[in-house]
Structure formats: C-alpha cells, structure tokens
Amino acid sequence: MIHITNKKYCCGCSACASICPKHCITMQADDKGFLYPVVNELDCIDCGLCEKVCNELHPFEERTPQKVYAAINKNEQIRMKSSSGGIFYLLAEKIISEGGVVFGARFDEQWQVVIDYAETMEGVKAFMGSKYLQARMDTAYTDAKRFLTEGRKVLFSGTPCQIAGLHHLLQKSYENLLTLDVICHGVPSPLIWKEYLEKFKLRPKGVAGKNTVLSSLNEVPIIMGISFRDKYNGWKKYGFSVHKQLNNKEHVFREPMEKNLYMRLFLNNIILRPSCYKCQSKSGKSNSDISLADYWGIWRISSKMYDNKGTSLVLGNTQKGIDILRGINYKYIETSYADAFRYNPAIEKSCLETAAVEEFWSIYRTNRLNGMTDFLKKYEISFLESTFLKLKSIASRIIEIFYRS
Ligand SMILES: Cc1cc2nc3c(=O)[nH]c(=O)nc-3n(C[C@H](O)[C@H](O)[C@H](O)COP(=O)(O)OP(=O)(O)OC[C@H]3O[C@@H](n4cnc5c(N)ncnc54)[C@H](O)[C@@H]3O)c2cc1C
Ligand code: SF4
Ligand code: SF4
Ligand code: SF4
Structure with a gap:
C-alpha cells in the first residue's frame, strides 16, 4: 500500500x-x-x-519530441485570452467537433482549480489560460476512463505528472485518447493562493465553473475573473489581474508579474510543491502526445512568428499527436529542439530549491503572508548580489588568465 x-x-x-x-x-x-x-x-x-500505478515508483522513459513547432492561433481574440499562442483551444475545438470530450483545468466556486471535462466549446473556455496553482483531480481520471470505454474521443490536458498519472491508471493505450501536457515550471500551494485571495477581501462565490451561483448581495465585491497571464502589457511582460464587481460596476485590479506578491513567490520557486524540485515527468516522461509551452526566445529565431501577442512552443511527441496537429489550421514554422530548449529549460530541468523555501514557510507559520514583500526584497536582492558576485569573480579570473599568458 x-x-x-x-x-x-x-x-x-x-x-x-x-x-x-x-x-x-x-x-x-x-x-x-x-x-x-x-x-x-x-x-x-x-x-x-x-x-x-504510481508514477513516482515507475516513471516512464525519457523521450525527445519528433517534431518541434512555433505556432500561432490565427484568431487574435482567442490568442489574447490564451497564455501563449492559443493552440490548446484549436486542439479542443477539433475534438469537440468530432463529438469528443475535453478535460482541462478550471476555477471552482472558491477560485481553487480542478480538472473537469467539457462537451461544448462554451465549457472549454473555462480551461483556457494558465492557472498557477495545483489543480485537484477529483473524479477526472475515472470520468475519462468511462468516456474512453464508451468509445468517445477524449482530449485530456494537464501538467506532465497528471498526464503520466492518467497513462499509469489506464494501464493500456486507447486509440481514442489524445493526451496534452503543458511544459511545467511547477505548481504553487493552493493554501497560499487561498490566503492571497483573502487579502482582496472579496467573496469568492462568483463566476467560475458550471455550478456557479451568482450572489444577490451587492455590497461586497465579487470576483468575476482572474488571469495569471493578462496580456494588457504584451505577452512578454504579462501581468496578474482580477476582475471584480461591486454595485453592478466592474473594477479591474492589475499588476505586472514582477510586482505581484503571489507571482513573485511563484516565479522565484518559493511556494512550489516539494515534488516540483525533483520532477519525475519532464523530458517527455509524461508520455503525452503533444506538449505546449510559451516559445520564449522566438523573437531571436523568427521575426515573422513574433508580435508580442503570444507564440506557442508545440512539441509533437508521438505520431498520433503530429497527425492531429496536421489537421488544425494555424500559422506555424518548424524549429529545432535545441532552439526550444535553449529558451525553455523547464522542458527538462526541475526548479532549484534554495534556502528561501524553508525561510518562507517558517515566516508564514507565524506571520502568514505579512512581511513577505520585505522577505522577497531581501531574497531577490541577495539573488542579484550573488549573480553580480559570480560575474565579478568570472571576470577577475578571465583577467588573471589573460595576464598569466
Ligand atoms: C502550472 C503551469 C506551469 C507552467 N510552466 C511553464 C513554463 O515553465 N514554461 C512554459 O513555456 N510554459 C509553461 N506553462 C504552459 C503555458 O503557460 C501555457 O499553458 C501553454 O503554452 C499553453 O498555452 P495556450 O496558449 O496554447 O493555451 P492556454 O489556453 O493558455 O492553456 C490552457 C491549458 O493549460 C491547462 N492548465 C491551465 N492551468 C492548469 C493547471 N493549474 N493545472 C493543469 N493544467 C492547467 C488547461 O487545462 C489547458 O490545457 C505552464 C502552465 C501551467 C498551468
Ligand atoms: S489500492 Fe487500496 S486496497 Fe489496494 S493496496 Fe492500495 S490502499 Fe490497499
Ligand atoms: S498521488 Fe500519485 S504520485 Fe502520489 S502516491 Fe499517489 S499515485 Fe503516487
Ligand atoms: S513540476 Fe513536475 S511534479 Fe511539479 S506539477 Fe509540474 S509536472 Fe508535476
């Protein structure tokens, strides 16, 4: 056991x-x-x-993708609502148009995240956009297995470890299953997310999933939408935003990612799940058919694929994945795996666990999220200082070698 x-x-x-x-x-x-x-x-x-069925005990073999693309959804509205180039939406559209079912991550009524399924494109919209916290699986694996045995086409999307978990659970391959993972930096703690949301003093009961109950009380603001990847300032300099409603008027809170407390804790690898520092599902080990990511660095590879509105990195890992990609209509170029990896090491490498992680949790136990801005400033400054010191020592070594020779 x-x-x-x-x-x-x-x-x-x-x-x-x-x-x-x-x-x-x-x-x-x-x-x-x-x-x-x-x-x-x-x-x-x-x-x-x-x-x-435990992936941590029986990880899959490493694989290199068969095809690597930089890709853009031609529908700009969809792309602006997606985190990168909006390719997830196109794949979901194909499966739904063939009578299939799409699984993805949506907000629940408390603005936590759960993996759920949709049978219409209206339902799929709730899965769009990266939600930076760990999604609960609830009954998604057993629901997917039921649809697969009934012969329905299923697109199952999630983090690499969730896709690896599904493959282990199923214990056999299904022709009608397409799996898609996102290249994954790591997932932050749902507890810290809950605590962060409480700082807004908002009632989380609002617009989220399919069981949404709209509040009839107007005096307390309610959350109407959350985006971890708001492109109001472009794809590269994305921000965090919360749309809230008070007295039937909508208000928007927006902050650039480098100023937002939650995003800073996430991007500095401080509030991730312990397994994310030693991920067993990277380097193709999820067994997914397709992997999606941001094509960071595309501006150095192809100017025609970059307009700062979002470009996806698409990895075709299996023939089935490549065949599906051939059946959708989007703008793309083929690139090398080396180019993709150079600007996106999360494909293979886990995040580094620094001393800041332990320090964070010990401050959190007594002070909750208070004082974290000071903690982050100290940590981010010490990171910059250490990078500067490393560069200084490399420079002095080069000068030393130059004078010796
Ligand atoms: C936690 C997390 C970490 C990521 N880390 C990186 C990274 O380091 N580098 C990188 O290049 N890309 C990363 N991505 C992927 C990237 O942000 C985009 O999701 C991806 O490029 C797909 O974008 P899209 O425009 O095609 O579609 P979008 O509409 O943006 O993508 C939606 C897809 O993301 C899935 N999804 C959203 N939130 C979650 C969640 N919490 N758990 C599981 N699945 C979720 C949905 O189910 C759907 O499949 C990460 C995504 C997540 C969720
Ligand atoms: S699957 Fe359930 S019953 Fe079987 S060993 Fe594990 S815990 Fe026990
Ligand atoms: S949750 Fe997943 S990784 Fe953890 S023990 Fe269960 S099967 Fe293994
Ligand atoms: S980094 Fe690895 S373990 Fe962590 S959520 Fe992503 S796939 Fe799972």
Missing part, C-alpha cells in the same frame, strides 16, 4: 486514490495545502494496485 515517507516523491496526481478498489485512499491537504494520499488501513486489502 502507498505510504509517503518523502514528500518529494509524490506529485499528488491521485492515480492511487482513483484506482483503489476499496476506495480507501483519500487525498488530504498537508500544512502547506498540498494534497497527499492517506490510506484507511482497516479497509485496505493489500492488492498493491496503488503502488503499481
């Missing part, structure tokens, strides 16, 4: 909980807000299925 001794070796995919024939595994949040499996040992029959 599954027993977590080192949290770095559990990505929280929920495959173990979904496969358990006795339903005796529940996913429970730890003191940092990340979900881990907890077994009710009284009901366990020791069948070993939970260990068999």
